[in-house]
Structure formats: structure tokens, C-alpha cells
Amino acid sequence: MTISKAEAASALTDIEDVRRRTTSAVEYERASPLLIVWGVVWLLGYFACGALPINLWGLAWLPLVVLGTAASIRVGSRASKRESRLAQEHSLGRALLATICITAFLICVGMVIGPIQSDGYMVLPALILGLAYTLVGLATLPRLAWIGAAIFVCTMAGYWLARPALPYWVAIAGGGGLIMGGFWLRRV
Amino acid sequence: MDVVIHQPLRLKIMAALYSARSNGPLEFTRLKALVGATDGNLGSHLGVLEGAGYLRLEKDFVNKKPRTQATITREGEKAFRQHVEHLKEVIAVAEHII
Numbered sequence: 681m682t683i684s685k686a687e688a689a690s691a692l693t694d695i696e697d698v699r700r701r702t703t704s705a706v707e708y709e710r711a712s713p714l715l716i717v718w719g720v721v722w723l724l725g726y727f728a729c730g731a732l733p734i735n736l737w738g739l740a741w742l743p744l745v746v747l748g749t750a751a752s753i754r755v756g757s758r759a760s761k762r763e764s765r766l767a768q769e770h771s772l773g774r775a776l777l778a779t780i781c782i783t784a785f786l787i788c789v790g791m792v793i794g795p796i797q798s799d800g801y802m803v804l805p806a807l808i809l810g811l812a813y814t815l816v817g818l819a820t821l822p823r824l825a826w827i828g829a830a831i832f833v834c835t836m837a838g839y840w841l842a843r844p845a846l847p848y849w850v851a852i853a854g855g856g857g858l859i860m861g862g863f864w865l866r867r868v
Numbered sequence: 869m870d871v872v873i874h875q876p877l878r879l880k881i882m883a884a885l886y887s888a889r890s891n892g893p894l895e896f897t898r899l900k901a902l903v904g905a906t907d908g909n910l911g912s913h914l915g916v917l918e919g920a921g922y923l924r925l926e927k928d929f930v931n932k933k934p935r936t937q938a939t940i941t942r943e944g945e946k947a948f949r950q951h952v953e954h955l956k957e958v959i960a961v962a963e964h965i966i
Binding site: 682683684685688689691692694695698699701702703705706709710 | 869880884887894958959
């Protein structure tokens with residue numbers, strides 16, 4: 681059995697199309713549980729900010745971040761069980777580096793702009809998160825761009841329209857956005 | 869040319885399983901969406917590919933619902949790579965002749 685050049689080209693196009701869709705689906709599947717984990721952390725953390733005085737915010741966030749990190753490592757190790765140990769260490773290293781970069785960025789923003797009001801502390805991480813997801817989505821996975829843009833817009837809407845209930849608004853916009861986004865990523 | 873793989877839907881199935889091989893098996897429903905097949909169509913072509921030794925099917929129950937997962941075998945990976953090479957050769961030869 682022989683095939684023509686046109687048939688071969690058509691078959692290669694089909695292969696490339698399926699390869700692209702499968703790669704995206706696999707990446708979305710890996711990202712999905714991480715978004716859900718951090719959505720829950722976000723939701724609980726900002727609800728705690730709404731319920732507690734500002735001097736206790738750190739105490740509320742610390743155990744949540746530790747739990748979120750532990751859950752992420754567990755999810756990541758499950759997802760990469762077929763990857764080499766070296767690849768797993770690289771993934772963990774990148775995650776830690778990203779956390780350090782975000783923390784350093786927030787500290788620097790505080791130093792450059794001056795003391796940030798409590799509303800700013802609530803809104804800024806959500807805006808950074810929204811921007812980061814939008815940029816990653818534009819570069820690789822389009823659905824992340826939609827999730828990031830939705831979080832960004834909802835957060836700013838809360839900042840302008842719902843200032844008295846801001847922590848709860850940010851909890852639902854950011855945390856809810858991540859959780860819903862995580863479930864959306866599971867759909868092919 | 870590998871006539872088992874060359875059938876359009878089987879080629880897409882192999883492409884999907886080959887692309888997902890580092891992440892483990894693909895579930896039937898996900899595979900169906902990725903290659904744009906119907907239940908019956910996908911089932912019969914998976915059977916052909918399994919018969920050729922190109923993929924492995926695992927059936928189990930999750931929350932009392934049946935689940936079928938497909939994984940490409942080493943033989944399937946090799947056959948798919950060879951088939952892609954063959955397709956590229958066909959194009960290269962045709963362009964050389966022209």
C-alpha cells in the first residue's frame with residue numbers, strides 16, 4: 681500500500697493537531713489539583729483576614745501556606761511519578777524559587793511605595809496572581825489566561841465597589857476563581 | 869507503511885497516547901474527546917490496536933463506575949515513530965522528485 685504526498689501531509693497535520701491538544705490536556709490535568717488546593721488556601725486565608733484583626737493575619741496564613749505547600753508537593757510527586765528524581769527536584773526547586781520571588785517582590789513593593797494599607801495587602805497578591813496566570817496563559821495554556829483575567833477583574837471590582845467587605849470579596853474572587861478554574865481545567 | 873496505524877482514527881489514537889506517555893494512561897472519555905470519536909468507533913479501534921500489541925487496556929471501577937484506560941506499549945511507541953518517519957519520507961521523496 682502506497683500513499684500520496686497529500687495523504688502523508690494530511691496525516692502529519694492530524695498527528696500534530698492531536699499532539700498539541702493532548703499536551704495541553706495533560707498540562708491542564710497536572711495544574712488542576714494545584715489550582716484547587718491553592719484556591720482553598722486562598723479562600724480560608726482571606727476569610728480569616730476578614731474575621732481576625734490585622735496582627736493575627738500572619739498566624740492565620742502561616743499554617744495554611746504550610747499545608748498548601750505540603751499538599752502541592754504531594755500532588756506534584758503523584759503527577760510526576762514517572763519522571764526521574766532529578767526532574768522532580770527541579771520542579772520542587774522551581775516552585776520554591778517562585779515563592780521566594782513573589783515574597784521578595786511584595787517586600788520590595790512595600791519598600792518602594794511606602795507603607796501599604798491593609799486593603800492594599802489584600803488586593804496586591806490577587807492582582808499579581810491574576811497577572812501571572814494571564815501571562816503564563818498567553819504564553820502556553822490559554823485557559824489560564826482566562827482564569828487570571830477573571831481574578832484580576834473581579835479583584836479590582838471588589839476594590840472599587842465592595843471595600844467594606846473586601847477580604848470576603850477577595851476570598852471568593854481569588855479562591856473561588858482558582859477552585860472553579862481548577863475544575864474547568866479538568867474538562868477536555 | 870504500518871497499515872494498522874495508518875487508518876485515520878487509529879493514527880490519532882496513537883498520536884494522543886504517544887504524546888501522553890510520560891503522564892501515564894489516558895481515560896476512555898478523555899481519549900474520545902481528544903481524537904473526536906464516538907464510543908463504539910473508539911472501542912473497536914482500540915481493540916484493533918490492542919490486538920496488534922500497540923496499546924494496553926486496563927479496566928477497573930472508580931466509585932462503582934467502570935473505567936477504561938489505555939497506555940501505549942514500547943512496541944506501539946516504536947511503530948508510531950517509524951510510521952511518522954515513513955510519512956515524512958513520503959513527503960521528502962515527493963518533493964525531491966518535483
